[in-house]
Amino acid sequence: MSIYLLINAFKSLKEIDFRILNAIERGMAHYEYVPVEVIAKLAGFSPEKVEGRIRNFYHLGVVQRRKGAYIGYILTTRGYDCLALNALVKRGVLKSLSTKPIGVGKESDVFEGLTYSDEIVAVKFHRLGRTSFRQTRKYRTYIGDRRHISWLYQARLAAEREYEGLNILYPKGVAVPRPISWNRHVVVTSLVEGVVLYEVPPLSDPADVLDKILENVKKAYDVGIVHGDLSEYNIIITPEEECCIFDWPQWVDRNHPSAPFLLKRDVENIVKFFKRKYRVKVDVSNYANILNIFSD
Ligand SMILES: Nc1ncnc2c1ncn2[C@@H]1O[C@H](COP(=O)(O)OP(=O)(O)OP(=O)(O)O)[C@@H](O)[C@H]1O
Numbered sequence: 372m373s374i375y376l377l378i379n380a381f382k383s384l385k386e387i388d389f390r391i392l393n394a395i396e397r398g399m400a401h402y403e404y405v406p407v408e409v410i411a412k413l414a415g416f417s418p419e420k421v422e423g424r425i426r427n428f429y430h431l432g433v434v435q436r437r438k439g440a441y442i443g444y445i446l447t448t449r450g451y452d453c454l455a456l457n458a459l460v461k462r463g464v465l466k467s468l469s470t471k472p473i474g475v476g477k478e479s480d481v482f483e484g485l486t487y488s489d490e491i492v493a494v495k496f497h498r499l500g501r502t503s504f505r506q507t508r509k510y511r512t513y514i515g516d517r518r519h520i521s522w523l524y525q526a527r528l529a530a531e532r533e534y535e536g537l538n539i540l541y542p543k544g545v546a547v548p549r550p551i552s553w554n555r556h557v558v559v560t561s562l563v564e565g566v567v568l569y570e571v572p573p574l575s576d577p578a579d580v581l582d583k584i585l586e587n588v589k590k591a592y593d594v595g596i597v598h599g600d601l602s603e604y605n606i607i608i609t610p611e612e613e614c615c616i617f618d619w620p621q622w623v624d625r626n627h628p629s630a631p632f633l634l635k636r637d638v639e640n641i642v643k644f645f646k647r648k649y650r651v652k653v654d655v656s657n658y659a660n661i662l663n664i665f666s667d
């Protein structure tokens with residue numbers, strides 16, 4: 372994904388173009404490629420006007436054309452990005468997006484953004500569904516068996532789900548980024564300063580940090596949430612050696628049939644990492660209320 376091409380496209384599009392993109396988005400629920408007549412109807416313009424505008428912005432790479440029995444269009448990832456950014460800007464959340472990437476994700480693109488109150492934030496674009504089947508499987512617990520589900524819908528669902536999780540966790544004092552807003556496949560959260568745990572930051576008291584992480588896993592569990600993909604890649608250690616757990620789209624309810632397995636795997640991942648990298652051992656009996664499900 373090129374952030375420069377995205378920002379350029381976003382800046383070049385006019386209000387009328389966003390209306391057309393919006394119409395294509397709605398049409399995609401019913402058509403593989405949305406016919407020009409349908410776009411025109413949904414946007415409230417004539418088909419000629421729609422064609423004219425699209426011809427004008429086609430080079431921005433926000434839509435893709437199909438030529439065959441009929442001419443139709445679909446949004447590209449960039450087009451979907453533009454729609455989400457437009458909504459967040461209009462809603463008064465984002466003032467600008469920076470070209471500065473924050474970390475690297477396999478299933479997302481995360482950039483710095485600026486809010487209208489001049490807070491630097493993290494802007495996460497979910498990319499689920501465009502790449503591999505394995506990723507889709509990882510989210511099976513909430514996608515269910517709708518295997519034909521489109522990338523657009525999957526990415527949106529991941530963002531919604533992540534925002535929902537953060538909204539439960541953050542107010543309860545679990546160490547997660549503060550949720551600010553979301554639209555479509557994009558989630559805006561506070562920016563957490565620090566180093567991702569897999570980079571093995573030197574810690575003055577590794578056992579204490581491990582303890583804090585597991586305390587938060589437990590707190591999340593107490594409010595009904597299991598992360599489900601916890602590892603050294605999804606934890607940031609701040610300069611004060613506090614932890615912050617992020618990347619929540621795949622969370623499951625503690626009553627979900629997979630919850631015991633996932634919770635166990637989450638805890639084991641972290642405990643093993645601390646053992647391997649920091650030579651720390653943990654007394655699991657401290658986590659009794661999580662661990663009563665470990666007694667298999
Ligand atoms: N709120 C935040 N503050 C600071 N950095 C963040 C924040 N959210 C995400 N990051 C950074 O962006 C990277 C990717 O984020 P995240 O793990 O949420 O996405 P992902 O695509 O699911 O990653 P993964 O590769 O683990 O699947 C993280 O490794 C982290 O370095």
Ligand SMILES: [Mg+2]
Pocket residue numbers: 476604605618
């Ligand atoms: Mg991650």
